[in-house]
Amino acid sequence: MLRNSQHSYGVLARAFHWLSAIAVLGALFCIEINDFFPRGSAERLQLLLWHIDAGLLTALLLVPRLLWRLGNRPPQITPAPQPLFQLLAHAGHWALYGLMLALPLFGVLAQQAAGKPVALFGVAVPALLAPMPEYRHLLREIHELLGNLMIAALALHVAAAVWHHRFLRDNTLTRLIGPLR
Ligand code: HEM
Ligand code: HEM
Secondary structure, three states, X not given: OOOOOXXXXXXXXXXXXXXXXXXXXXXXXXXXXXXXXXXXXXXXXXXXXXHHHHHHHHHHHHHHHHHHHXXXXXXXXXXXXOXXXXXXXXXXXXXXXXXXXXXXXXXXXXXXXXXXXXXXXXXXXXXXXXXXXXXXXXXXXXXXXHHHHHHHHHHHHHHHHHHHHHHHOOOOOHXXXXXXX
């Protein structure tokens, strides 16, 4: 139940997947609707703080998630996809994990380089960098580039899940949202 079985993801892997999904999508939502509010407004600042909270939660969840993932093999897909597609899916998942770590990291570095302290729900994040105003634009640009990569990777990820379910008619999606077996 708690662990993955041969045929479906267990409770803990599902919880990690959907909690991280909410955190990543929440971070993206808060920052994308930011533009509807004028610079310097209280709403814009609040959305940035929520963006940062959701982003830091993503990184925090990643540690136990990866430890659990390493000791707990994902269930099989039936019928099994071709080896090339299995390899691509594997690479795609590790790219998502990499982005879930790199995005918050560059977010923190960009803020700290600009001399702005970062906090998670009011608790200060230790300084990884002394203020370096000359690098803040570069770090912000890297963060935004990674953010756009995340959006592209997620679009592919969701499209692949729908493709498996609707067209290949295998159990890729039901392993994650179907009954626990
Ligand atoms: C509506 C949204 C989503 C759907 C329908 C969905 C669906 C799925 C499915 C079906 C799998 C299993 C694939 C497999 O084992 O081959 C999966 C795995 C995965 N998903 Fe999502 N997902 C969604 C959102 C997200 C989001 C927002 C993220 C975070 C960036 C994410 C990250 C991952 C990762 C890293 C895995 C690999 C799990 C593993 O290591 O076994 N997903 N997702
Ligand atoms: C899952 C984690 C995260 C994702 C997916 C993400 C994504 C993004 C994206 C896509 C943008 C660009 C929005 C635009 O095009 O205008 C952005 C901007 C930004 N992010 Fe993140 N981010 C994450 C975590 C963080 C963290 C942890 C911090 C800080 C500690 C942070 C700080 C910022 C800042 C300061 C901006 C610029 C906001 C502005 O221009 O008003 N992000 N982020």
